[in-house]
């Protein structure tokens with residue numbers, strides 16, 4: 523039998539096969555996480571107040587008796603991927619406990635990541651990856667459009683369930699990011715009286731900012747399906763509209779997790795509207811997004827950024843950008859200067875000045 527030319531020993535062949543097996547089954551990690559969230563495993567362990575045994579967990583989740591061995595196997599994968607911990611509670615007995623990761627997955631915690639994980643693993647999003655190959659050969663802007671015949675925002679206007687799931691995931695992320703942003707980046711808000719959060723979703727970031735800086739007013743601009751019916755407050759107001767057409771005037775404009783959704787061409791249009799909005803072009807734009815760096819970061823962080831980049835390509839026709847790509851964009855949009863402050867894990871605050 524002829525071996526492929528790059529594989530010149532049995533050991534290398536077996537390693538290569540194992541590597542391919544691992545990659546082809548990698549989606550199982552996402553699907554096990556999704557199932558754990560849908561079954562409510564993190565919440566059941568939390569509610570138990572101490573490590574929970576398999577049979578206690580099966581009872582708490584109302585698992586069909588004959589499936590309890592399947593639950594053991596699901597938990598084994600989740601312990602392996604460090605979502606849960608397995609601890610000894612007696613001579614023989616073992617029980618499951620939460621880890622730092624699963625604490626973030628509790629549904630009703632203020633900074634829960636559960637809704638976000640349920641959005642990215644939802645069938646609506648996952649099915650688009652099956653269309654990547656078809657998309658490479660068709661004329662559609664994104665695999666999302668190859669699959670659904672319209673873009674993700676038009677889809678959200680039609681599909682209330684997806685719209686709600688997506689917005690809830692974003693809201694929780696903005697609560698998490700907002701709490702850190704206002705604590706770590708006070709300097710960003712100095713001298714500002716009114717800011718617009720462009721495509722600011724349901725206003726979670728605006729609420730965090732105005733709570734931390736009571737002298738500040740924040741206008742949240744987003745599409746009708748997101749902001750219609752939302753109640754403002756003394757310092758937060760909602761405007762329904764299209765950021766490609768009009769951005770309300772302000773001292774500064776915030777764009778959190780917006781520009782990575784769009785192509786360079788669309789980003790230039792958005793930045794142009796933002797520039798016009800900042801008092802005749804003299805205010806700054808505050809961007810919260812990733813700055814990709816494939817040299818300085820460690821392997822897993824790079825992989826996460828590359829996954830995000832694919833998600834942006836598949837879902838939106840957007841991309842994650844390196845500092846050089848950001849700088850290029852700012853210069854083309856007519857800005858003179860920028861300043862990057864790493865904020866939270868993989869994301870940074872980028873202040874852009876006219």
Ligand SMILES: C[S@@+](CC[C@H](N)C(=O)[O-])C[C@H]1O[C@@H](n2cnc3c(N)ncnc32)[C@H](O)[C@@H]1O
Nearest residue numbers: 692696721722723744745748763764765778779
């Ligand atoms: C990825 S979400 C980010 C939401 C929010 N900034 C956050 O980080 O939680 C992108 C947002 O852009 C909004 N959006 C998309 N197209 C828009 C447009 N043309 N004008 C205004 N908002 C838009 C979506 O409705 C959505 O809320």
Ligand SMILES: O=c1cc(-c2ccc(O)c(O)c2)oc2c(O)c(O)ccc12
Nearest residue numbers: 642646647650666674779783833836837
């Ligand atoms: O994790 C995300 C996932 C997606 C997403 C949407 C539709 C899809 O079909 C898809 O495959 C992925 O959208 C995001 C987004 O728009 C953000 O700004 C930030 C994070 C995400």
